[in-house]
Amino acid sequence: MGFTSGRYTATWNALAVGQSQEGFRVSHQFMKRLVQGDKFGETPIDGIMRGMEVLVEARLIEWDAAAIATLISPYGNLYTINGIGKLDVANNYAKPFILTAVDTNPGPIPLSQTLAKSILQENFPVNILFGPDLRDVPIRLRCYPDQNGSYVATA
Numbered sequence: 001m002g003f004t005s006g007r008y009t010a011t012w013n014a015l016a017v018g019q020s021q022e023g024f025r026v027s028h029q030f031m032k033r034l035v036q037g038d039k040f041g042e043t044p045i046d047g048i049m050r051g052m053e054v055l056v057e058a059r060l061i062e063w064d065a066a067a068i069a070t071l072i073s074p075y076g077n078l079y080t081i082n083g084i085g086k087l088d089v090a091n092n093y094a095k096p097f098i099l100t101a102v103d104t105n106p107g108p109i110p111l112s113q114t115l116a117k118s119i120l121q122e123n124f125p126v127n128i129l130f131g132p133d134l135r136d137v138p139i140r141l142r143c144y145p146d147q148n149g150s151y152v153a154t155a
Helices: 068-072
Strands: 008-012 025-036 044-060 095-101 112-120 137-144
Touching: 044 112, 068 137
Parallel strands: none
Antiparallel strands: 008 095, 025 044, 044 137, 095 112, 112 137
8 A cells, every 4th residue: 555644844944834734735737738730629639848837835823933924925024015026036035945754754755855946926815814713824835946947956
């Protein structure tokens, strides 16, 4: 059987993000240009790989975790417009997001995962509850590849 489970801790820019509600979901999708011809109408007959995107999603439940403030406002102070015209990667706003397995015997696989360049995804609404319930913070990070096209940092 190939079942696996296990808890991970996470850091962003070397700062702990605290506990999440259920863990961290790393998703990827490929971008393709479908090839269609008049022989079969709108039926795709091939596809051209045009890139991919990698995202990380979580619902953080520790409001005072070290990384929260910079993670939800990576360009400066919260509710202040700062960073207009600056690039995420070239201006070093995108930071490493590192997942590390807590239980390592036998533990989940992989034992760690480093997404070298990540930042709050564009147009993602960070909803912060100010009320008498647990203050959770939903996040979605966009990850960028390195100059070799890899999202995962190598040692």
